[in-house]
Amino acid sequence: MELIKLQDIYKTYHLGEVDVPVLKGVSLSVAQGEMVALMGASGSGKTTLMNILGCLDHPTSGRYWLDGQEISGLSTDQRAFVRSSKIGFVFQSFNLLSRTSALENVIMPLSYTQQGISDREAREKGSDLLRLVGLGDRLDHEPSQLSGGQQQRVAIARALVNHPPLLFADEPTGNLDSRTSEEILQIFQKLNVEEGLTIILVTHDSGVAHHARRSIHIHDGMIQTGAFAANDSSQKSKEVLP
């Protein structure tokens, strides 16, 4: 079943008098339970595409279905709701709240979504997730007391707290050394395999993309390869990769 379906997405920025087309008719689809890498050089429209996929921005034209819901026409508040319920974000720079414990960081999104949840439930949920990413003994540590890899794990736990079907990772290993990167990517793979989570890795690093079963290459606002999953997607995506 398709989790994401993009059809003829155009995005044009208006910089004063000049129109700058960034996405020029992007169509792609991602099935539930897939782990996909979104690759492209800077300036290729990768970031814009990611913003649209992540419901942070709306396309100029074209249609976008996420989990069967048409997204492209939603208002800002509606998109915020979609983000909170369907998408988890992991960022390159972790974006943890400073001077706030790992646990508090993880359960922060709950204050915007599950308003009825009790404190105890929220804390239990948060500590479960931190245990899942291997930080069960660092619940009360603040970001400054954690290594980069540990911070990214906290960020992953935070992304999962609302049980989203889709996880977005924007250069998740960009600020990490290669060994830690490997650990983080393994966590993603584990989540993909064991929890059936759909994961989109945005990266320019082919080594990172290698961990995904399919790579979508974007160049100059258009998809070059990997827009649609083949039947034997894992095989095919590996052939595509150099």
Added chain:
Amino acid sequence: MNLIQMKFHSRTLRTAFHALRRNKMRSALTTLGIVIGIAAVIAMMEIGNGSSKAIQRTIASMGADILLVLPGAVASGGVSFGGGSAMNLTPEDMEAIIRECPAVRAVAPIVRARGQVVYGNVNWVPANISGTTPSFLDVRDWDVGEGEPFTDHDVRTAGKVCLLGQTIARELFQGDSPVGKDIRVLNVTVKVVGVLAPKGANMVGMDQDDILIAPWTTIKRRVSRASTNQNVASAQSSTNQVNTLSALYPGQVSLYPAQSPTQAANTPLPVRFTNVDQILVAAQSSTQIPAAINQITQLMRERHRIHDGQTDDFNIRNMTEMTKALASTTILMTRLLLCVALISLVVGGVGIMNIMLVSVTERTREIGLRMAVGARGRDILRQFLVEAVVLCMLGGTFGILIGRGSSMLVRTVLHWPTELSVGAIVAAVAVSVTVGVVFGYYPAWKASRLDPIEALRYE
């Protein structure tokens, strides 16, 4: 649903507290403006209230609620003898006033005399020798410091007793207790039954403690008896002299030749009634003064049979002007101080706005993140608004404590009167919340309008 809302609000509140705790020093410095503003308002109001109460008390003790009923002027052959020269106020007038005017709390007659007071080899001329009734003390709000006041019985029997003011007691007795001692007032021996509590100078600087009071019958009939026999009130001092002589030489020596029957028929002496020089009236309260004046005027015109169109044969004086002037001064001062305090509150509010704006800029990424995980614009708006209000509320709380503390300090160290002002505290809380909302709104609105994409990329 209510439970969910409650939890939601408590969480918003906790988030705000958490955010403020993350930057303790800055939060503390930010609220300082509010703390000082609120503290100033509270202290100002308490000290101002205390002062105005104290001034009101002082005015009351000086006789702000006192009316003075004076006889009118007499004129003889076109020559006026001035206010108070008629002798047409009677003790019956006084009794009628207390009986028939509901706005009157108490009355006391005044019969004045002037002369020398002697004890042993010390003598003194009091500024004020007044004959009155025990209710004088009530009217003037004056306590007896030592001994007992004289009684109504003393008034009825013209008892030879008196009360001394502090000044006379000091001048005559030089530290000894005067109570129970005999003194001579214009050569009439009276017994000191008590000493009045100190009162100090009055508004025009006259020493109010330089007073001797005795039953008015005593002053009238024993001390200045001659003034009832003589027709001309303005010659009181000379009549006192005469009286003194007659008391010294009780052999019926008259200074003036006796009138022949023809002379007596030519200038018939009017039938004299007992008059008093003034009637002191205390109104129920200072606000009742106009009512009391109306009632007394009406009553006196009736009693003195004054027809419509005729002028009063008495005067009523009050201290309303003075009271008003002093009260308005106090109000003006309090308002002025309040204005200063409010300005400092506004400055504090602007400080909060500045810091909140800085905070919004500094936390742009955090805002972006919160938006990315599902916070809507209004969630962000609420969060920053709640932060600002919490900041102001904390500032308000500390301000109230510091304000109360400093007003207490002022009371204990400087002995200024202060008074707890609940209104000021309520106003302070209201103002600090308002300042929080008003000055927190712009930064919060700015935060809520951020684009999550740009906010997340903000460096």
